[in-house]
Amino acid sequence: MKILIITFTSGNNPGTFMQGLGVQTAMKRLYPTAQIDFLKFPDFKVNFGVRDKKAKLWQTFRQKAASAYRLIKYNKLRKEKMNFTPTIDLFNYTKEDESVIRQYDLVVIGSDTILEEAYGKDGRIGLNWMPLDVRKLYFAASASPANFEPVNELKQVASKAVFIGLRDNLTIDYFINELGIEKERIVKQPDPSYFLDVNQFKLSKKLADRLRKDQKYVLYNFNSNFPLRKELADAIRNVGYKVVSTAYNPYADICFDMIDAYEWAGVFPLIDVVVTERFHDSVFGLRNNKPVIAIDWDPTRFSKGGDSKTLRILEDYGLKHLHFNLCGKTDINPVIDALKNIEAYYNSQHVNNVNVLQQQRIDSILEQIKKV
Template identity: 25%
Template sequence: MLIGTLTLHTGYNEGAQLQSLALQRCISDLRPGSPAEIVDHRYPRRLETGYGPATNARQRTLAAFADGLLLSPKRFYSEDRSPTFRYVSDRYDAVVVGSDEVWKIDYVSRLGGLIKLQTNPLCPPFPNVYWPEVACSKIAYAASTGSSTKWTEMPRRNRYLMAKCLNEFVAIGVRDERTREMVLWADPSLADRVTLTPDPTVTHDLTSNATHESLRVKLASWGVDFNRPRALVIAGQHELYAEATTSLRARGVQIVSVSDRNHLADIDLTEKPIDPLEWANLASQFSYCLSERMHGALFALRNRCPLICLDSRRPAIGFPTKNEALMTLMGIPSQYVCIHRKGARDNLLDMCENLGKLVHDYMKIDNRLRELAEIGRTFLDRALPAAK
């Protein structure tokens, strides 16, 4: 038996690559002897316009990591999904779509809404490869629309196509309530078939103590000072973030930025060759973590690093952002700061001035992670074809 996954495994995003790897490993654990391959479909516009060529050590490391995943023997580098579907139908017993924002859809209206275009290079036009028309069994796992999809603006024909595809899935696992709402908009009769499933990095733990010592040596060689408190910052530019880092520095904390450039960081590692598995363990080497990235926040919790989860997104159509949903799910909403909310500045600076408030109940968090992992594993075990 052979299982494929259709997911976001390329591009310069550590979290996307880690969720791809975690899902693959989880499936392989549940079906020993049945390899789980990532179907290597790459959209040229997404990679060339959205990301561009690798120009620094970080980007080259991420590109190499993506190529080193267990990929299908054949690569499809095309805007056309039909050859990929034929290949999937011939090669796999089942295909799992997910996780991450595989179901993100972006329309731009023209002429007062008479014309609707899909021009976002990071969002392949619907229907795309993540809405497969294949002969094998189809499963969705932790699929998400992201925060910007406005499904009610879809043309009527595409709503029909979405409903048709969804009805062909043997199981529909979504990462958030917002995506569940989109599924029910497409076809309300699917209510009993949609299940909330956790991100694969919750279902399968990618942290490893074996990585810590080598990572410590590498960080020290780049100037990280292990003789003083250290804050790992995974967030871009914003005046409120600047105030927070200034406050931390005034308390003797060294500021180290990764993934997203922060001009106030003492040590900038945003272009350093840190592979995703090292990135997953980074927080283990820091006293605190401030992350605007969901996976950055999640791995801080896994590494038992005191966390402030930042957010510059706004809730969409009444649904919480993925960062807010994560912190609520983990039982620590007080450590979440949305910069658009009243009192955000005072709340964030109070945390920075009183770092003792960042101590979490890690036993409770670990138990919650285990509970969620069991939900994800049970869903997949029931949905996947039985081992032959």
């Protein structure tokens, strides 16, 4: 059997790598002897970054150097863990490209926000939705923030999937309300990184020893153009935490900025609270039963109504009160108040119970896929 996975894998984003690895892990559980390949495609979400105007020039160079080094490590990890097809453009594909895809017995679409774009410049539906007449399933796929207009042809494409597993309520709402897919056909599915055993990931002793037992730490990750990145880091320090980042951040006390995805996942057991804009920081924080304060601020990353994947993951754990939208705002006091009172706002036993339920759900989902 030959399986093709269409999801994001490129770059040095640890969450991107982990969700891809999770999809592959799930498929190996279902089909242990299958040949599994990832579709290599130009990343339509590639972000070249925006310079932090508050940072010094040498700090910007330091950030780029660390990012380049991490990319080398990520490329090595991809080479070790994944197989790829030749490059095919999702939105500008040829008949020859279609022939390559038709060679596979099953096409698995997802996870991550692989459905975020739907159409190419010529109006054709992208291969990330898979308009070809092939056996396909959506696997924890997300269209967040789902700001594109649906067309009837897109509904027809989506409805032909043998299994529709969607990662977040925002995407589920889009499939039901905008595409007209029957609610009964849709399965809400945890992020594929739940198929990974978080206990397998370790930070090296040399790096782990930088975190002292008598100190409290906040994992703090935001893009360099977050306008409150310095102010929020300073405020976190002022309430007694050291600030840790897994990318270079001139406002952090400790930067693990040259680690790969496996090492990144090994940071979470060692910190006390996660304050982040990143979805997979939230996922791995909660899977390690660490309090998460999730912040949206970039309008391109949430819907017109303010919905987002970070909001929805906290909703899954009953923690919507720990989500904040700071778009166009300068008042960080609500975030700091939540951090000060985190023990009152966070129920560790409840989070543990949700994690157990999530593991039961992923097992159940594999059983459902076996039947289609």
